[in-house]
Amino acid sequence: MKTFIVGNWKMNFTVGESSIYLHKLLKRIKTARNLEVAVAPSLIALQPLSLQLDRKKIKLAAQNFYFRDFGAFTGEVSIAQLRGLVDYAIVGHSERRYIFHETDKDIRSKVAAAVRMGITPILCIGETANERDFGETEGVLKDQLLGGLQDVAKEDLDKVIIAYEPVWAISSVKDAKLATPDDIEKSVKIIRKSLEAKFGKETADKIPVLYGGSVNPHNAEAYLSITGVNGLLIGGASLIADQFDDIIEIAKKVIVK
Ligand code: PEP
Numbered sequence: 363m364k365t366f367i368v369g370n371w372k373m374n375f376t377v378g379e380s381s382i383y384l385h386k387l388l389k390r391i392k393t394a395r396n397l398e399v400a401v402a403p404s405l406i407a408l409q410p411l412s413l414q415l416d417r418k419k420i421k422l423a424a425q426n427f428y429f430r431d432f433g434a435f436t437g438e439v440s441i442a443q444l445r446g447l448v449d450y451a452i453v454g455h456s457e458r459r460y461i462f463h464e465t466d467k468d469i470r471s472k473v474a475a476a477v478r479m480g481i482t483p484i485l486c487i488g489e490t491a492n493e494r495d496f497g498e499t500e501g502v503l504k505d506q507l508l509g510g511l512q513d514v515a516k517e518d519l520d521k522v523i524i525a526y527e528p529v530w531a532i533s534s535v536k537d538a539k540l541a542t543p544d545d546i547e548k549s550v551k552i553i554r555k556s557l558e559a560k561f562g563k564e565t566a567d568k569i570p571v572l573y574g575g576s577v578n579p580h581n582a583e584a585y586l587s588i589t590g591v592n593g594l595l596i597g598g599a600s601l602i603a604d605q606f607d608d609i610i611e612i613a614k615k616v617i618v619k
Pocket of ligand 1: 531
């Protein structure tokens, strides 16, 4: 299976800054077999960046979209409109769930819409600090995982990526804590077992599971070495070219180990 390094730029950089930053990344990044690098810029930067891109080095991901294809939905952009621009789309990020109150039904519809359009959804799941403290991690992960995949046909599940992102470990969250490799391994086991129980081992084994939460060049190797982890979803550190590139170099080393 490939290793994925995905940078989520969130609501940062103007279009001009995005273009300059991508130019810098394209100059530095060296491709490697079995390594897939993608960045998720702001929606307005996707079109110009798609023209500037060398897709052999970096692919584009959407941070968000609406699940209907076209119609009277003022202010929304559909995944159908993003076709040709992005290869991936982040769905169910905790900022979408908790700041913008996206429901499980919205998330399920978005995952299915992306698959229908041939764009790989990166379904983010993860428990909050409270849920963790109350021992609800397993239940939350199963609900978000199986709920999010509910409208995807079994034969399409190899077109989906899961990102485990404990909300309490995301760097921008108040009082964020660093997840230990043990914490992550336990949750990834829950995710993999749930996928296996629901869809069978052969299908489950084809689904990459990424980790996200305060990843930086100091902890990337340890996180990438966790059994069952196939890559990283990176927020803050993906905004700094040196750090993002360092993480990519670390991933290359871990792949050949
Ligand atoms: C994120 O918000 O998806 C994320 C992983 O952010 P950070 O790396 O900054 O914790």
